[in-house]
Amino acid sequence: MEAIEHDKRKCPTHLSTGECTKQLLPVKDALDILSGKWKLQIILSLTFGKKRFKQIQREIPGLTPKMLSKELKELEVNELASRHVYDTAPVTVEYELTAYGRTLRPLIDELHKWGSRHRKRIIAKSGRG
Amino acid sequence: MEAIEHDKRKCPTHLSTGECTKQLLPVKDALDILSGKWKLQIILSLTFGKKRFKQIQREIPGLTPKMLSKELKELEVNELASRHVYDTAPVTVEYELTAYGRTLRPLIDELHKWGSRHRKRIIAKSGRG
DNA sequence: GGTACCACTTTCCTAAAGGATATCGGTATA
């Protein structure tokens, strides 16, 4: 149950930076995957099934083709989404979450869970003044 | 077990943006809390107990006082860390994770878990060429 | 008086993220 083993996280008190950095790297990796203004929205959009470029763009207000293209490429590089080109006229391109992309689900759920509690807390505070 | 209820996430296919945004907001909130180059390292550092300003700075190589100050303020505003000033000379200031800050643990663990698998996957790929 | 320490703040700068707009090559349709 201990994803990060406490007895290995000694860096702050013992200055063994290498060990600490090693523990931190995977967390940063995960964060990188989800950072970027549109990535989550795109992932979410793709959880409902295959989508075409323009279709995704239409569904996410404010998303420009440049950003969509960039973010989709990053998802592709990380093998979270796949790109399928069909030789139609005009060309059809479909994007889809990979099985690997769907493994993000528990992480996103955890983010959602914590975020929701946080939001409630903030609202409760501001309600009380 | 379903933190995000699927039947409520209809925005991409039905264009009901409001509902979708509502589901997305908490996830973004959580991500905001953890984004920033130093935040995780600072949180990690504080999981080992109270720390003074300079102490944290010394423990995290490359961290400037400006950034530390900024990040600590954000942690404070979000009530993840608390600041205690002692009237000594020179003044002593201690920072500590709040109980609320410690509730981030499962989320960070999940990030660590997914990130570790991701890292292994990347290394495996590059190993096979 | 000079220096040093703490906990910052201020100023200036660079780099990266992101946005607006225009354009491209190809095909279809009027």
Place this chain on the structure above:
DNA sequence: TATACCGATATCCTTTAGGAAAGTGGTACC
């Protein structure tokens, strides 16, 4: 021939994140 659609690129610009370096106010020590 003109227009529109698809799936992007390219160019330019603004905004934000982050870093380097110096300074501040207070106290203590020599």
